[in-house]
Amino acid sequence: MTTPCIITVAITGSVPTKKDNPAVPITVSEQVESTQASFEAGATLAHCHVRNDDGTTTSDPERFGRLVEGLRKHCPGMIIQLSTGGRSGTGRERGGMLPLSPDMASLSTGSCNFPTRVYENSPELVDWLASEMVKYDVKPEIEAFDLSMIFQAVKMEKDGKIKGPLHVQFVMGVKNAMPVDKDTFDFYVATLKRLAPDATWTGAGIGAGQLMLNRWSLEAGGHCRTGLEDNIRWNKEKLAPSNAALVKRVADLCAEYGRHPASVAEARKLLHLKAAA
């Protein structure tokens, strides 16, 4: 029996706008609707940011609260993961929604360059975000933009700052950070296995790298992330029609690798999360 594949849908992020792709969900109701369609297409984990109605990004806990409420109602059992990423706020503002106790939240364990700026995660901020996640029983997803962030996450788990087992996401293809590179990907997988044998992982590729990372991850026994946050295109010729279409593409791909999309129960078990209410 092969490992089921947890499909994460990153519905909106903070960068793409309706001008880039009209299917990018901006308002809370659009986000709930887009996530529900993705859930029905096979996604069991929603990675969420929130936007102001004009499309700009925010970390407003009230808006996150309305989104969480909508998702709990319309996507029963789906794993809700809120972003503490640096494009939506600065400093501790980024963790202001953790008291909502989502199932998971993203946590970058180091700094790197992004397309137009530094993605700044000071040791003090990383430790604070991690401690809030412990306090509110939120499982971190470690966003690894380079190798050092994997080592840092393992160290934090050993030091008791993160509750294990770790779940790590390998992010490839962000401009000025780690590119989409197979040898590096293989080394990430091997290194995580060596340092934290009980860890789970997901591969996330940006732009055209999305489908590539989906394939590599399915082949190597990991989990997959897709969605309009990372990639607004279907292929060179056309835009992706929706988040759900991108999810369905991964769900269909699973069979090629002898895998199947995880159910809610399977996904929660694999990530050591409590069963759906």
Ligand code: ZN
């Ligand atoms: Zn994100």
